[in-house]
Amino acid sequence: MSSADKNLSVFSTKEIPDVSNKNFAIVVAEWNSEITEALFEGAYKTLIEYGAKAENITRVDVPGSYELSFGAQKMAQKAQVDAIICLGCVIQGETKHNDYINHAVAQGLTNVSLKYDKPVIFGVLTPNDQQQAIDRAGGIHGNKGDEAAFTAIKMLGIN
Template sequence: MSSQHKNLSDFSTESLPNIQDKHFAVVVSEWNTEVTEALFQGCIGTLLAHGAKAEFIHRVQVPGSFELSLGAQKLAQKSEIDAVICLGCVIQGETRHFDFICDAVAKGITDVSLKYDKPVIFGVLTPNSQEQAMDRAGGKHGNKGDEAAITAIKMLAI
């Protein structure tokens, strides 16, 4: 279901595992800061609301969404990190740059998750405009950061 028809902050919280002793790394792209900071606020708020300890949430900044994969890998290789959440925003432009970046980031994040056998969550918006991005970063379609946090929590139960 597309986010146009679903609020990203509506999700089932049934059977969530206890996460009070879990360590989360949140990798945040500096590109499109207004959007990524809103995603981070949603993410951290959701983690804290479901029992994560603030001191067990580690934030790392990377220059752009393309760098999320390497940032995630650096954190996923640490034994104390239980899950990594990647937050970014790539807005469609007039060139194919968007396609290359989005494909590389999706594959890179997936590869890191499989390599380290840990949840590495794709919390990257790929909207057509700044307005659509803000709608999904705390606006009328909820917050993808909330969804990314819940996904990380649920994946820890597997």
Template structure:
């Protein structure tokens, strides 16, 4: 179902594992700050609401979404980190730059997750416009940051 008709913050919270002792790293892109800050706020609020301790949520900034993969890798290699959440936003432009960045970020995040055998979550928006981005960063379609946090929690149960 497309997000046009779905609130991203509507998800099942049944059978979530206890996370009070889990360490979360959140890698946030500085590019499109208005969007990524909203994603981060939603992510942290959801983690806290489900039992994470504030001191166990570690934030790292990277310049853009392309750099999320390396930021995630540096954090995933820390044994105490249980899950890494990557938050970014790449807005479609007039060139193919969008395609190259989105493909590289998706593959990079997947590779880090598999390499370190821990959840590394893709919380990257790929909208066509700033308006669509804001709709998915706390607007009418909820907050993808919430979804990324719940995904991390659920993956810790596996």
């Protein structure tokens, strides 16, 4: 189901694990900062709402979405980090750069997750234009940051 058909900020809250003693890293791309800041605010708010402690949330900024994989790897190497949430926005634009970046980031984050046996969440928007990004960063389709944080919480419940 596409985010145009489902609000990104609405999810099933059954069987939520206790995350009060879990440590989260949120890696945020600085490129498209208007969008990524809104994603961060949503992720942070959702973590707190569902039991994470502010002192157990670390923010790491990277220049762009392409660098999310390296930022995630640096956080995954830390034993105390339980889950990593990666937030970015790659708008399609006039060239195919988005195809290459999005594929590389998705593959990179998957590799980090499997290598370190930790949830590494792909909270990267891949919209066609700025308005679609705004709509998914707290706009009419909710906030992908909320969804990414909730996904991290749910993944910590897998044994």
